[in-house]
Structures are given as C-alpha cells and as structure tokens.
Amino acid sequence: MTDSSYNPLQYREADNDFDATGTWLMTPNNPDVKLNFKMATQGAMSVSPGGFDVSFNSGVIRLHDPDDVLDIEFRLTSD
Numbered sequence: 001m002t003d004s005s006y007n008p009l010q011y012r013e014a015d016n017d018f019d020a021t022g023t024w025l026m027t028p029n030n031p032d033v034k035l036n037f038k039m040a041t042q043g044a045m046s047v048s049p050g051g052f053d054v055s056f057n058s059g060v061i062r063l064h065d066p067d068d069v070l071d072i073e074f075r076l077t078s079d
Helices: none
Strands: 003-005 012-026 031-041 046-047 052-053 060-064 069-075
Touching: none
Parallel strands: none
Antiparallel strands: 003 012, 012 031, 031 046, 031 052, 060 069
C-alpha cells in the first residue's frame, strides 16, 4: 500500500502519505480476510505494525487510488 489517504492501523485519515507492506490472507471456509501489516509509516512517522480481520461473507472488496487509475477487486463467487 503506497500513498494511501487512510491509515487503517490507526483508523484515521492520512494526507496521501500512509505506506505499508505486509500480507493479506484468505482461507477456504473462513469468511475473514486477515490484513497483516509488517511495516508501516505515515509521512516521516513510523506506525506500529499490526493486523486485523475483516469479515467478507459476500460481495466485493475494492481498493482504488484517488484518481481511479488503478484498482484491485476481490469478488466472492460460488463454485
């Protein structure tokens, strides 16, 4: 995640300066997506790493940049 306008680890807006690296984990038969941030900064300030679970039972999770140039979409579909 680079130049994000939101800091999900501290639940607050960022000035397009939140950067983080880590992993997203999904497992079969589990409705949660685990977001695990290994390293994060907001501007020049370090942010404590952490993680959290997001319930994802149905629908779509979509992440996009402010200019709508790039996006990532996760969509649940049935087999």
